[in-house]
Amino acid sequence: MNSVESIRRDELALALSDIQGRISRAAVASGRSSNDVNLIVVTKTYPISDIGILSSLGISDFAENREREGANKSEQLKVEVSANCRWHYQGKIQSNKIKSLLNWVDAIHSLDEVRHVPLIARAIPEGKTVGVFIQVSLDSQPGRGGAQPSELRKLAEVALSTSGLRLMGLMAVAPVGEAPEGAFSRLAQIHTDFKAEFPSAPSLSAGMSGDFEVAIRHGATHVRIGGSILGSRAVQR
Numbered sequence: 001m002n003s004v005e006s007i008r009r010d011e012l013a014l015a016l017s018d019i020q021g022r023i024s025r026a027a028v029a030s031g032r033s034s035n036d037v038n039l040i041v042v043t044k045t046y047p048i049s050d051i052g053i054l055s056s057l058g059i060s061d062f063a064e065n066r067e068r069e070g071a072n073k074s075e076q077l078k079v080e081v082s083a084n085c086r087w088h089y090q091g092k093i094q095s096n097k098i099k100s101l102l103n104w105v106d107a108i109h110s111l112d113e114v115r116h117v118p119l120i121a122r123a124i125p126e127g128k129t130v131g132v133f134i135q136v137s138l139d140s141q142p143g144r145g146g147a148q149p150s151e152l153r154k155l156a157e158v159a160l161s162t163s164g165l166r167l168m169g170l171m172a173v174a175p176v177g178e179a180p181e182g183a184f185s186r187l188a189q190i191h192t193d194f195k196a197e198f199p200s201a202p203s204l205s206a207g208m209s210g211d212f213e214v215a216i217r218h219g220a221t222h223v224r225i226g227g228s229i230l231g232s233r234a235v236q237r
Contacts, residue, residue, distance in 0.1 A: 008053065009056075009057075012054060012057065012230070013057055015230070016057055016059070016229055018228075019039070019225060019228055020034075020039065022212075023037050023039060023212070023213075023216065023223065026212070026217060027216055030216055036221060037221060037223060038223070039059070040061040040088050040205075041059055041061065041062050041225060042064075042065075042208075042225060042226030043063065043064060043230070044069060051073065051077055051085075055085060061086045062085055062086070063109070063224050065089075065091035067091065067097040068097075070105065071101075074087050088106065088107045089107070090171070090205075090224060091110060092145055093108070093112075095116065098116070098123050099123040101123075102130065103125065107130065107131035107132070108131070108133065109171040109224070110133070111155065112135045112136075112145060112147040117155075117162055117165070118162070129164055129165070130164060130165055130166065132159055132165050132166065133170060133205045134147060134156060134167075134170055135170075135172065136172050136187070138173070138174065138183045140175075152194055153197065156201065160200075167200070168203040169201045169205070169221070170190070170203075170205070170206075171206065172184075172206050173208070174215075180210075180215070184206060184211070185218060187206060187218060191219055192219075202221070203222060204219050205221070205223075205224065207220045207223040208223070208225060209228035212225060
């Protein structure tokens with residue numbers, strides 16, 4: 001390892017330790033164990049070398065927003081690192097990219113349309129099971145992704161009845177311009193109602209760099225963090 005790689009490893013190790021400590025404290029403060037919260041590192045625009053370092057530091061869950069970038073990184077990581085990583089997709093699902101997506105992804109966090117379920121089912125490689133989170137909208141403005149709370153039951157029932165899919169629970173993003181406390185408080189009630197109806201899918205994917213502690217306080221089991229660990233993100237074109 002050269003000096004530049006060593007410096008980068010030290011930077012990532014320090015940032016990761018800080019985030020893991022904050023996750024642990026937030027979980028304990030909410031009456032849960034730190035083991036109840038899963039850290040997913042969002043690696044969009046960051047180089048494969050960073051993923052290799054984080055893998056060596058014990059991280060096994062990584063997320064991408066763009067299908068092609070995720071496909072390229074997952075394939076490259078197999079060759080260069082030989083790491084046993086789990087890949088999460090949190091971007092908008094595009095029908096024409098589902099087949100490629102299912103070749104590398106282990107969990108999809110952004111299912112919000114019933115019509116995508118049979119397309120996903122047909123594209124899953126034989127013998128593979130893919131986890132799915134239903135994205136629920138907390139936003140009053142249309143077009144930002146996510147199903148309405150009234151649509152969750154239908155989506156859940158279809159996902160549960162589809163071979164090759166494992167319904168995990170819900171995912172949500174706090175609306176732009178709204179304090180996360182209010183948004184995640186609403187989400188907590190939606191999640192409570194959902195778990196009561198679908199107890200086999202109790203997970204909640206919520207919280208990013210700026211609001212993950214609030215999300216944990218309101219029941220998040222999976223947090224998706226990028227910049228707070230990896231630093232300033234390169235401009236994505």
